[in-house]
Amino acid sequence: MLNQANLGLIFLSAFLVNNILLIRFLGLCSFFGISTQVKASTGMGIAVIFVTVMATSLSWAVYNYLLLPFHLEYLRTVTFILTIASFVQFEEIIIRKKLPTLYKAFGIYLPLITTNCAILACAFLGIDYKLSFIQNLVFSIGISSGYAFVIVLFASIRERLEISPLPEIFKGIPIAFITAGLMSLAFLGFKGLFKL
Amino acid sequence: MKKKEIIGGVLILTIITALSGYLLAQVYKTTKPAIEKQKKIEEEKVNRGIFPDGVEFIEKEENGVKYFSVLNSKKEEIGKIFTTSSLGYGGYIKIKVGIDKNGKIKGIKILQHNETPGLGAKITEDKFLSQFKGKTAEELYLKKDKSEGRIDAITGATISSRAVTDGVRKLLEKINKKEVRSEN
Amino acid sequence: MKIDFKNFIKGIWRENPIFYLMLGLCPLLAVSGSVRDSLGMGIAVIFVLTGSNFTVSLIRKFVPSHVRIPVFIVVIATFVTITDYSLAAISPQIHRNLGVYLPLIVVNCIILGRAEAYASKNNIINSILDGLGVGIGFTIAIFIISLIRELLGNGTIMGHQIMGANYTPFLIMIMPPGAFLVIGFLVAIKQGIEKRGKKC
Numbered sequence: 001m002l003n004q005a006n007l008g009l010i011f012l013s014a015f016l017v018n019n020i021l022l023i024r025f026l027g028l029c030s031f032f033g034i035s036t037q038v039k040a041s042t043g044m045g046i047a048v049i050f051v052t053v054m055a056t057s058l059s060w061a062v063y064n065y066l067l068l069p070f071h072l073e074y075l076r077t078v079t080f081i082l083t084i085a086s087f088v089q090f091e092e093i094i095i096r097k098k099l100p101t102l103y104k105a106f107g108i109y110l111p112l113i114t115t116n117c118a119i120l121a122c123a124f125l126g127i128d129y130k131l132s133f134i135q136n137l138v139f140s141i142g143i144s145s146g147y148a149f150v151i152v153l154f155a156s157i158r159e160r161l162e163i164s165p166l167p168e169i170f171k172g173i174p175i176a177f178i179t180a181g182l183m184s185l186a187f188l189g190f191k192g193l194f195k196l
Numbered sequence: 197m198k199k200k201e202i203i204g205g206v207l208i209l210t211i212i213t214a215l216s217g218y219l220l221a222q223v224y225k226t227t228k229p230a231i232e233k234q235k236k237i238e239e240e241k242v243n244r245g246i247f248p249d250g251v252e253f254i255e256k257e258e259n260g261v262k263y264f265s266v267l268n269s270k271k272e273e274i275g276k277i278f279t280t281s282s283l284g285y286g287g288y289i290k291i292k293v294g295i296d297k298n299g300k301i302k303g304i305k306i307l308q309h310n311e312t313p314g315l316g317a318k319i320t321e322d323k324f325l326s327q328f329k330g331k332t333a334e335e336l337y338l339k340k341d342k343s344e345g346r347i348d349a350i351t352g353a354t355i356s357s358r359a360v361t362d363g364v365r366k367l368l369e370k371i372n373k374k375e376v377r378s379e380n
Numbered sequence: 381m382k383i384d385f386k387n388f389i390k391g392i393w394r395e396n397p398i399f400y401l402m403l404g405l406c407p408l409l410a411v412s413g414s415v416r417d418s419l420g421m422g423i424a425v426i427f428v429l430t431g432s433n434f435t436v437s438l439i440r441k442f443v444p445s446h447v448r449i450p451v452f453i454v455v456i457a458t459f460v461t462i463t464d465y466s467l468a469a470i471s472p473q474i475h476r477n478l479g480v481y482l483p484l485i486v487v488n489c490i491i492l493g494r495a496e497a498y499a500s501k502n503n504i505i506n507s508i509l510d511g512l513g514v515g516i517g518f519t520i521a522i523f524i525i526s527l528i529r530e531l532l533g534n535g536t537i538m539g540h541q542i543m544g545a546n547y548t549p550f551l552i553m554i555m556p557p558g559a560f561l562v563i564g565f566l567v568a569i570k571q572g573i574e575k576r577g578k579k580c
Contacts, residue, residue: 002288005288013287017286018287024404026406027406028406028409029406029489030403050490059527072225074461075461077457077464078213078458078461081457081486085450106551117484118489120487121480125480156232158286169572170568170571172571173564173571174564174565174571176564177560177564178560178564180560181557181558181560181561181564184560188557191286196435199540201444205447208442209451213454216454220458220462221463223466227465230470232468234472238472288528313534317553329399
């Protein structure tokens with residue numbers, strides 16, 4: 001069904017309508033942990049876009065050219081997570097050598113991306129929706145930029161919240177969740193966008 | 197020293213992965229028949245819900261379109277069941293449509309949707325779906341869209357209702373066109 | 381062999397994975413709109429957690445430190461796949477409702493966290509207990525949240541109508557924002573309780 005839609009629709013659906021963080025609830029662990037600062041969030045966002053797009057495309061190729069022809073579909077969970085983990089490892093080594101300042105900026109976030117549900121989910125969803133390679137590419141770009149967009153937005157709100165007067169019991173996690181809830185509400189409004 | 201460590205580590209990882217692969221292959225083999233059976237049971241249930249008097253449901257394919265041919269106890273075809281999808285409010289809606297021998301709708305069922313709970317999601321309710329029984333293509337419009345239309349939209353869920361209505365009508369039109377052509 | 385019951389209880393209350401540690405959020409929010417699905421997810425997590433804790437503890441002496449994370453991940457992924465296919469064979473409806481969130485248990489921080497923090501350092505019996513404790517803690521938490529969400533958002537529990545026919549459901553509750561809001565308020569309440577305790 002999604003694979004019958006045009007590329008623009010696929011992107012919009014992934015980016016806004018079915019936003020990975022606020023509507024699909026994926027990628028939340030790192031979301032709440034990192035989004036206290038805009039700078040860190042931007043870095044994480046960019047890293048996520050990069051890793052997601054590459055890892056998803058790689059996983060797509062592995063599934064369609066390796067697993068499917070040999071009827072090994074049930075190995076997809078294991079293979080995908082290994083693909084993503086190795087890719088992140090690989091990327092970490094390269095960035096450490098070629099762009100050391102960027103590496104320092106990422107800090108511990110880079111290896112943390114491996115357990116980011118958003119990336120694994122993106123790989124799974126691309127297969128479940130039976131997307132073609134190009135569709136999968138656009139889809140992964142949509143998903144990951146949706147993530148980056150929301151996390152930066154959220155961080156800027158949280159930075160303001162830090163210095164605002166709040167009842168004691170709401171400080172920290174509760175207000176973060178409530179804020180996320182309100183943002184999620186706003187994003188729900190995008191649902192009718194398909195009829196554009 | 198380091199190289200030996202790395203090789204040892206990779207070896208362990210490979211062994212574990214191989215074991216895992218073997219284990220999963222066994223699990224897959226064991227569960228596959230049960231999963232297939234469940235799928236068939238579910239599909240039968242939906243098909244039977246649309247054609248309660250159907251005895252046999254046989255999968256067929258004509259001109260690239262898959263459908264279920266519904267047979268009665270005398271092995272005569274009393275209708276066909278198709279699957280179609282229509283763009284709704286929150287995404288595509290998957291619909292199963294039963295068409296009887298006279299080219300009218302026998303019944304429809306919603307298989308999958310992403311509509312708003314409490315509003316568009318009401319398209320799965322019998323109250324809405326039962327309206328489609330016995331309708332011809334000309335009647336398959338929302339009352340508010342065309343005067344010949346015989347379908348009441350769900351309050352507050354016009355887009356979802358219209359998506360289902362239009363989807364079913366387009367399918368019916370397509371099928372009837374093909375049948376007319378094949379008769380000639 | 382000492383049986384570590386304290387650790388078992390810890391997983392359920394004091395260090396409840398969700399309310400206390402804020403781990404494993406993704407499946408929680410996605411599935412907690414329905415009590416039935418939440419229990420399904422809870423059972424899946426218990427199974428995967430116990431199984432992987434058991435396996436990790438079993439092989440902990442053979443796995444060199446620098447490959448332990450990938451090895452743990454493969455073990456967890458194996459159990460998740462077993463759960464995935466078993467559930468599809470037993471109850472296709474729950475399997476469908478859990479959807480993509482079932483295989484995502486693989487990257488559920490809770491499971492990798494327990495494997496790393498406990499199972500790789502303790503004997504088999506205690507590791508199994510640990511898995512059970514944390515899994516039960518997770519299930520209790522997701523059960524409470526889904527109870528609130530389904531009751532308020534749909535008027536039902538497990539599909540049975542509880543609220544009267546005139547009850548207009550608080551629709552937000554079963555949609556994504558509702559999940560965030562319910563957890564936000566629950567944690568606020570918990571923080572309130574803890575504060576009161578400190579005052580005394």
